[in-house]
Every structure is written in structure tokens, then in C-alpha cells.
Amino acid sequence: MHQLPTSILGRTGLNVTKLGFGSMELRGTDHFPRLTSQQASTILNAVLDNGINFIDTSPDYGYAEALIGEHLAQRRGEFFLASKCGCPVEAVDVSHELRKPHDFSCGNVRAGVEQSLRRLRTDHLDLVQFHLSPSRAELEAHDSIAELLKLKGEGKLRFIGISGNIPHLADHIAMNVFDVIQCPYSLVERDHEDLIHQARLNNVGVIIRGGVARGVMVKDAALINDYPPFLQPAFRARRKLWSETRVDDLLQGMTPMEFMLRFTLSNPDMTTTIVGTANPEHLLANVKVAARGPLPADVYAETCKRFPKSIPGGLVV
Numbered sequence: 001m002h003q004l005p006t007s008i009l010g011r012t013g014l015n016v017t018k019l020g021f022g023s024m025e026l027r028g029t030d031h032f033p034r035l036t037s038q039q040a041s042t043i044l045n046a047v048l049d050n051g052i053n054f055i056d057t058s059p060d061y062g063y064a065e066a067l068i069g070e071h072l073a074q075r076r077g078e079f080f081l082a083s084k085c086g087c088p089v090e091a092v093d094v095s096h097e098l099r100k101p102h103d104f105s106c107g108n109v110r111a112g113v114e115q116s117l118r119r120l121r122t123d124h125l126d127l128v129q130f131h132l133s134p135s136r137a138e139l140e141a142h143d144s145i146a147e148l149l150k151l152k153g154e155g156k157l158r159f160i161g162i163s164g165n166i167p168h169l170a171d172h173i174a175m176n177v178f179d180v181i182q183c184p185y186s187l188v189e190r191d192h193e194d195l196i197h198q199a200r201l202n203n204v205g206v207i208i209r210g211g212v213a214r215g216v217m218v219k220d221a222a223l224i225n226d227y228p229p230f231l232q233p234a235f236r237a238r239r240k241l242w243s244e245t246r247v248d249d250l251l252q253g254m255t256p257m258e259f260m261l262r263f264t265l266s267n268p269d270m271t272t273t274i275v276g277t278a279n280p281e282h283l284l285a286n287v288k289v290a291a292r293g294p295l296p297a298d299v300y301a302e303t304c305k306r307f308p309k310s311i312p313g314g315l316v317v
Helices: 037-049 064-078 106-120 136-142 144-153 169-175 193-201 221-226 229-244 256-266 280-292 297-306
Strands: 006-008 015-017 019-022 054-056 080-085 125-130 157-163 180-184 205-209 272-275
Touching (some): 080 106, 136 144, 136 169, 169 193, 221 229
Parallel strands (some): 019 272
């Protein structure tokens, strides 16, 4: 087994692997065909067998929670488990869309957490995050945070967080109530870099999503059309940035995907990056890359010079 680097997830004190697993690819939608039970068992057990100890999921990911519960409940002590709240509470076989209206009322927050516990076949979640970056005003109007804290007091969760982004993430950090934030970040999406640093100064754990930019810079451009329409402009802008930036001298034998992942791991303020895949070979490749750790300091510094912190048309997702 490759030895993965670890980091403390902010004030939670949890020692998590810097490579985590994001479970979106397990869901059943037009864009990510649903895995069979056997395929799900193979990939999920491979996650733990290869040393990853942090799994992120959501009710919005269709069957993902149920598959994790089915195949990993007996190994619950081997990993930290994070999910989301505010999502629609619906039958497990509903294919969710990321921009479907969410409800941050106390009743829906509680119902969602209790649904996740049943689906995941566990008595507690290590982390529950508000999904889709609700504003501070919306959370305060519903007293949503107080409801999560009640659930924490009941032992149903250990820590609270928010899966956010610009423009609300600065407010989320300033509220000083969240143990963890999750936000997008990669070589071609550095918009949140200063906020990530601020979070760590406040001892808030930082989960990175999109740490390899969903591979858009190496995919056939036509494949971007397979993603939901609201994602496509950002993906095209990032692909354009990658194609127009000189990187050959920086790769030093690395593949673009390895270079992207190690760039994300090089950020001194990140705690873990959740990378999803349904392919065991891709998972093992990611583990091998993460085990190599950050980029050499000089390569990282030069890369930061060449890739801007924000790009025109690079919508935050």
C-alpha cells in the first residue's frame, strides 16, 4: 500500500488523508451512469484498501449514500464520513440535479440528516455540511445552524461545515461557527485561494472539490457537452486557460492529471481534496500520485506565476 500524506482537519482534530474520495460518480444520472452493486463494492472497498480514510457524499448524489451504507457499513471504523444537508428529501432512486431547489428549514435539515444516517447505515456522521452555499441571511432566517447543533447534541453528527463558494464563502468563514468549509479549487480555478488561507488562519478545515478540475483540460472538448449546461461555460474557460499556458517545462515527466493533483496538494492551506472515480485503475493512479506529495517548491512557485487566480468566464462551480 502506498503511504498517503495526512493532515489535521482544522478544529475537528480529525487526521485525514490529503486524498479523499468524492462519491458523486456513484450516482445514477444521465452524466454518470449508475454503478451496479458489485461495481460499487469494488470501488468503495478499494478506496479503503488503498488507505484513503475520508469519504464525502450527499443526498444529492442519488444512490451514493445507499451504496456506501450497503458496502462499507461493516468497515465504518476505518474512515471519516461526511455528507450534506438542505437537499431534497426524496426516494433514493430519484436522479438529482445539482441546482434543484434546496430547503434549509429546520425540518428539512433534520429530515435530511436522519435520512442520511439510515441510508449510510451508521449511527453518526463525522461531518454534515450545508450544501450549495446558502447565504448567511438564509441560514439565519431558518435558524438552520441551531438545528445542526441540536443534532450534534443528540450524537447524530460530530462536526458542522458548509460546502460553499464565492460570493458567500467569506461570510461563512466570518461567522466562526463552521468547523470545516468545502470549496472548489484547482490549478485552473484559483478564485478561492485567499479565502482558503483565511479559513486555515481561523483553524477551519478545508476540503477541496474539483482538485483536478474534473479532468476537463485533457478531455475531448466535445465531452464537455455531456455536463449540465450551467457547468459548460466554466469548463470551457478552464480548458482554454490550460491550452494557452506553457506547461511543458513544468511537467517533468508528469501527466497533466498528476500535475493538477499535485498542484492542489501543494497548497499549504488545504486539508484534503476529494477526487471521485468509478474506475479502480484511476483510483490507484490517484493514490500513487498523492503519495508523491506536493510539487517541488520551485515548480509550484513558477506554476502559481503562470496561472492567474481568476479567469474571465471562469464561473465558480
